[in-house]
Amino acid sequence: MSGGALDGAVRDGTAHGSAPPVAPDRAGRPVLSLRDLVVEFTTPAGVVRAVDGMSYDVLGGETLGVVGETGSGKSVSVLAALGLLRTPNLRRVSGKAMLGDVDLLALPEPDLRRRLGRDVAMIFQDAISALNPVQRVGHQIAEALRVHDRALSADAARTRVVELLDMVGVPHPATRYDQYPHQFSGGMCQRVMIAMAIANRPKVLIADEPTTALDVSVQAQILDLLRVARQETGAGVVLITHDLGVVAETADRVSVTYGGRIVEAGDVTQIFTRPRHPYTAALLGALPRLDTASDRLLPIPGQPPDPSDLPPGCAFAPRCPVSRGRAVCTEVRPEAVPDGSGTAGSACHFPDEAAGLLTARPEGARAEPAGAPDGAGEPGSAREPAAPVLDIREAMVRFPVRSGVLARPSAWVHAVDGVSLRVPAGRTLGLVGESGCGKTTLARLVLRLVEPTGGQILVDGDDVGKAGRSQLRRIRRRAQMVFQDPYASLNPRLTVGDNVAEPLRLQGLPYGQRRRQVADLFTRVGLRPEHADRLPAEFSGGQRQRVAIARALASRPGLLILDEPVSALDVSVQAQVLNLLADLQRESAMAYLFVSHDLAVIRQVADEVAVMYLGRIVESGSVRRVYDDPRHPYTRALLASVPVPDPVGRADRQRVPLGGDVPSPVDPPSGCRFRTRCPIAAAVCAEEEPPLRLVAGGHTACHFAERTAGMEPGGQAGGQGPAEQTAAPGPAEPAAGQGPEVRG
Amino acid sequence: MYGYLVRRLLQFAAVLLLGSIAVWGFTFALPGDPATVLLGPDASEAELEATRERLGLGGSIVEQYVSWIGHAVAGDLGDSYYSGQPVVGELLDRIPATVQLAGFAMALTLLIGVPVGIVVALRPYAVVGRVLQGYLTAGLAVPAFWLGLLLIIVLAVQLRWLPASSDFVPLWQDPGGALTATILPATAIAVHTSSVTARFLATSLGEVMGKDYIRTARAKGVPERDVIRRHALRNASLPTVTIVGLQLGGFLGGTVVIEAVFNYPGLGRLLYTAIGERDYALVQGGVLFVVAAFLLLNLLVDVFYAVLDPRIRLT
């Protein structure tokens, strides 16, 4: 089905007279090249140079990964090149952005617009908000065709759009054409964006964080789709991302951005195995890994550079582990020196010392886990310490869905449906799952920020559900929560010191004592006590998260509920916070309930893991059991979906993404809730709900847990295998890894 | 969509019912009963009794209300205490005049407000944008009656271009005459309301222009004019629709001051006089009409909203 659509697309493309479906021409001229791009903004703090002389080339048919942290200029540079940056405080854009022979920056706006969407197309992050909410999805794609081809009739456009929708794996394309974005899931919206982008078979496809807001299983689908889109259009792809895993999985070449420049460029394998810039090497060291457990991450000290005040020498100098204070680093700005091949290069005075950082790491990291408390000599039966700090028994939360004329609850969302967990002192329980699985609701339940519908939650033996007001206050002092967005949870009008002191003030501590304790807390979380008088807005994201942690610690809790505490942080800073949390736990034996969608982060921090799907725990056990010997098909598929930051051998990795989306929790599937997406579902799965039972030293809720061990992750080839009576849309990745490869 | 509409309709009916009770009940909150008011303090008990009978003031409270609302639904709002004419007739004399003025004022509001709002949103730093922003500030600050007086003095008294006092000339009889008679009061109203509308539109348009889907439209290659027309305006119009509906409701309720300034025979002035004369039957009827019109406009705004925004229509 999809193969036919692809052929149609190809024919159509030639008929249009645009470039024929050429084989990737990697030796050819670049389809897009940025030269010395500079972008400056005027801000109250002065002129901010967000892009500081950035240059890179993309060849037809290849994928260039542009990877860097927030504020490194990776997105701003392309937006500026395409004239899509329109803030009034834009001060200047200079340099060149050559699309073939044309400098986009020199074009008047109407001429530029004629090329946008036709020769160069963009795919944005957060596709739901990137689509017009009041316009039919099909019309939005058709518009991309018709603005560049005025002769195209509405009917012809519609036919073509339906083909495109089919091609990108939107089920029932003819019906979906007339729907609106809010009727699509995030993953489906991203497919629509891709259809829009490839509609005119552009020469360059720019994807700006295309999978960032998506769950891992959907991310894997979209990455596959991008690969197919590239193969079909022959376009050069620029993949902008902060995720090293995504780059390692998809890019041919990589450019690493830092402080508004490219600090290193090279072949993907070289970048990951023999980095020639200390920043690249340090990033790799700071990254939590899915495949290896390391005791401690190696964070990059300090903060990313302030673009309004770039140092005269190397922007990385204040944080560089290689520089060791050598004067040349702070005085002379290193220029990117291309190596022999002409495409690779490193903007460092000492490129040969960078790789050393990488080899140093695994040795030190692997040495310790054996001695760490979460050793392997602790099978499932023995993990029952005396009194858990947190004990959740059969917890249940249901939210009413109101509808109809009188807005009476007509259905119930089963957000949390019979979950039991225990977290002993000094241990971390990691709770993972995709969005909508109920993990955040469960976390909030512990402090009764949502009301339980059933079950029991005990904090230090006190029943949270039955607690009266004063008792609840006492419980909330012992169990503290840290949220994803520290800025939203801090009072922006109080100084950070007062924010931290707030719980102490409520306890009635006198001022002097409060000051002392705040200073103490600041030191513990690695903040300077003399910064206590600043406002939250003056801190960076990572520092704010430290403030939020300090505030949580103020009442000396025995339990921390961490709800995606590092998801908003960059890798280098994330590692600092994760290490801080580990240190704090070692000092005070707090219990952590650590909620995250990021499997690598959970592997890094947790002793025990519980995997949630649609309100239930489908698998739990020690980190080793769940990650190294996963028995539930969902866990296996999740782990297989996570992009591994290691390009070596990526061609051999069988990565068959999980199809479809998570079903609605209003009406979960009968029997096993995972059966609509499970590649090995059988008749019994629809009838009997599998209980969470002891399998291989952990707990797994699958009828076939004993048999999954030797199987391919994700099940049989194609991944198309939902059971009978599947209502969910087909997985619909257009024959990823099959058709195009056979043909190419 | 249907669920939404039915819900809105039921809400409309319920609020209208409550509104009618309030309108009807307010006479009870006044000192003395209508009969005393009507006949004066010297009336005899027998005369009062007879008048109460005539006004339908016998029986229990519930009976009285039911009979009143029953009549009202049948198009009988009783007789004016003062003139003795049926209230409905008195109202029908004035409603066309008010509707016409409201229509003119609204047309002007949109004719001025929408373009000004768009320019202010899109060219905030250009000279035009700044000048128009000045207009918005002035328009909000200047009271309508003062502007009305100014217009009369300049255009009618000194220049003698337009009549100073406006009679009601029905549009369908004499369009030109209707225009000359209504343009001054309509302008006096619209300067203020167009500033409000333009402000609203400018704010929401400015917000929408920063949305991701606008960037998507540009990245598709849509020319800037079409980006604004096809993508931005429809989204930005949503909040503006609400404010325009409220304004129109206000116009229908009668722009008492403006009607007084221009001596315009609208509903506002009728009610104003009726209150002065304690013609409660007339006040009741007039207010009931205003309430009903206001609620109906609200309903229309909701429907319009649903048409514009599929997220409302399709849930």
Ligand code: SF4
């Ligand atoms: S130039 Fe110096 S400071 Fe910069 S990355 Fe290289 S060694 Fe580090």
Ligand code: SF4
């Ligand atoms: S019980 Fe059946 S459907 Fe559920 S995970 Fe196991 S095999 Fe799949």
